[in-house]
Amino acid sequence: MASLEAKDTSIPVIDISSPSPEVAQQVLLAASTFGFLFIKNDGVTIPPADIDTMFELSRKFFKSSVEEKSEYAIHSDKAGGKNRGWVAMQGESLDPEGQKLGDPKEAFNIAPPHPTLQPLPSPLTPSAPLISTFQTSCHTLCKQILSLLALGLQIPDPEYFTSRHDQSLGLSGSIFRMLYYPATPAEQGTEKEGNETESVSVLAGAHSDYGTLTLLFRLPGQPGLEILPAGSSAWSPIPVNPSPTAYAHPPILVNIGDLLSFWTSGLLKSTVHRVAFTNDSKEGRDERYSMAYFCHPQDDVMLEGVPSPIVKDFAGKGEGDEELERQRVRLGFGGEGGEVDVLTAKQHLDRRLRVTYGLKD
Numbered sequence: 039m040a041s042l043e044a045k046d047t048s049i050p051v052i053d054i055s056s057p058s059p060e061v062a063q064q065v066l067l068a069a070s071t072f073g074f075l076f077i078k079n080d081g082v083t084i085p086p087a088d089i090d091t092m093f094e095l096s097r098k099f100f101k102s103s104v105e106e107k108s109e110y111a112i113h114s115d116k117a118g119g120k121n122r123g124w125v126a127m128q129g130e131s132l133d134p135e136g137q138k139l140g141d142p143k144e145a146f147n148i149a150p151p152h153p154t155l156q157p158l159p160s161p162l163t164p165s166a167p168l169i170s171t172f173q174t175s176c177h178t179l180c181k182q183i184l185s186l187l188a189l190g191l192q193i194p195d196p197e198y199f200t201s202r203h204d205q206s207l208g209l210s211g212s213i214f215r216m217l218y219y220p221a222t223p224a225e226q227g228t229e230k231e232g233n234e235t236e237s238v239s240v241l242a243g244a245h246s247d248y249g250t251l252t253l254l255f256r257l258p259g260q261p262g263l264e265i266l267p268a269g270s271s272a273w274s275p276i277p278v279n280p281s282p283t284a285y286a287h288p289p290i291l292v293n294i295g296d297l298l299s300f301w302t303s304g305l306l307k308s309t310v311h312r313v314a315f316t317n318d319s320k321e322g323r324d325e326r327y328s329m330a331y332f333c334h335p336q337d338d339v340m341l342e343g344v345p346s347p348i349v350k351d352f353a354g355k356g357e358g359d360e361e362l363e364r365q366r367v368r369l370g371f372g373g374e375g376g377e378v379d380v381l382t383a384k385q386h387l388d389r390r391l392r393v394t395y396g397l398k399d
């Protein structure tokens with residue numbers, strides 16, 4: 039496999055509209071170097087106009103009253119159960135060990151529309167059909183990327199990943215999430231890291247994503263996402279649109295999640311990232327919106343290594359062993375010298391959500 043220079047942190051923009059072994063190589067290379075890649079928006083799979091409308095909808099929802107939003111509190115029956123609904127400011131912590139306070143953000147989680155769309159608050163109900171269509175488009179794009187990864191990894195069954203992400207075959211932990219980071223008025227701080235010359239407000243704590251893949255949608259003029267590439271100690275910002283002259287619509291950012299990293303013995307990188315804002319703390323900060331589609335396998339999928347000669351070769355060289363062991367412990371797969379548990383996708387996700395939300399069960 040060709041390699042990208044680790045110090046070249048420019049994440050490539052890949053056009054997957056005509057899938058081929060060459061395109062699969064590009065996807066594999068970016069996924070195993072950065073754990074992040076941009077997909078050129080072909081305007082078909084996820085129409086840019088739908089992305090714009092979803093952002094408008096998100097704005098409308100988050101501007102509704104706290105009373106209205108809290109009726110659909112996360113995990114509540116009214117919101118449709120576990121991991122669905124509204125997360126209030128500081129209601130979750132993505133980096134429980136590194137942060138004293140929860141993230142200064144709000145979120146709204148929507149589960150797949152199969153078998154039925156969960157109950158939605160009134161600002162969202164008129165747009166239920168668009169929300170469902172958008173979720174389905176996101177899932178389709180994830181499956182296109184998964185097909186390319188199976189091809190690049192030379193897995194004998196080309197459907198290895200896609201058949202494990204077939205929403206007609208059962209429930210999954212996939213979630214579409216709208217995120218809102220309210221403005222911080224001047225002089226009012228959020229949790230800070232840094233020295234006297236600059237101060238960093240962390241809006242979403244350092245974490246890696248739990249699932250297979252994440253699609254990220256952000257708005258021009260609202261940066262903040264930073265990654266910590268494997269082996270680096272410096273955060274590096276990811277632009278919303280790496281080339282506004284080349285791409286009228288921001289490309290869609292794809293983030294490899296912990297499951298793909300685990301599945302491939304650490305060949306694909308589940309890179310730690312955060313949302314942060316560097317400023318003179320007296321200045322204040324504008325509001326920020328983003329949307330994420332977290333793609334997960336069906337609940338009953340067993341999390342075992344994939345039958346790929348490329349992964350076998352990588353694992354055989356012992357590359358990434360230390361990282362993988364660290365990850366197994368962090369991800370709740372056992373490890374620490376003990377037996378590595380084989381979990382189902384649902385068992386794994388439940389373990390992760392318990393930590394994020396401080397759930398007892």
Ligand SMILES: O=C(O)CCC(=O)C(=O)O
Pocket residue numbers: 217242247254256263311312313327328329330
């Ligand atoms: O808001 C963003 O840009 C990223 C959010 C994120 O990483 C997450 O919700 O997992």
Ligand SMILES: [Fe+2]
Pocket residue numbers: 245246247252311
């Ligand atoms: Fe994330």
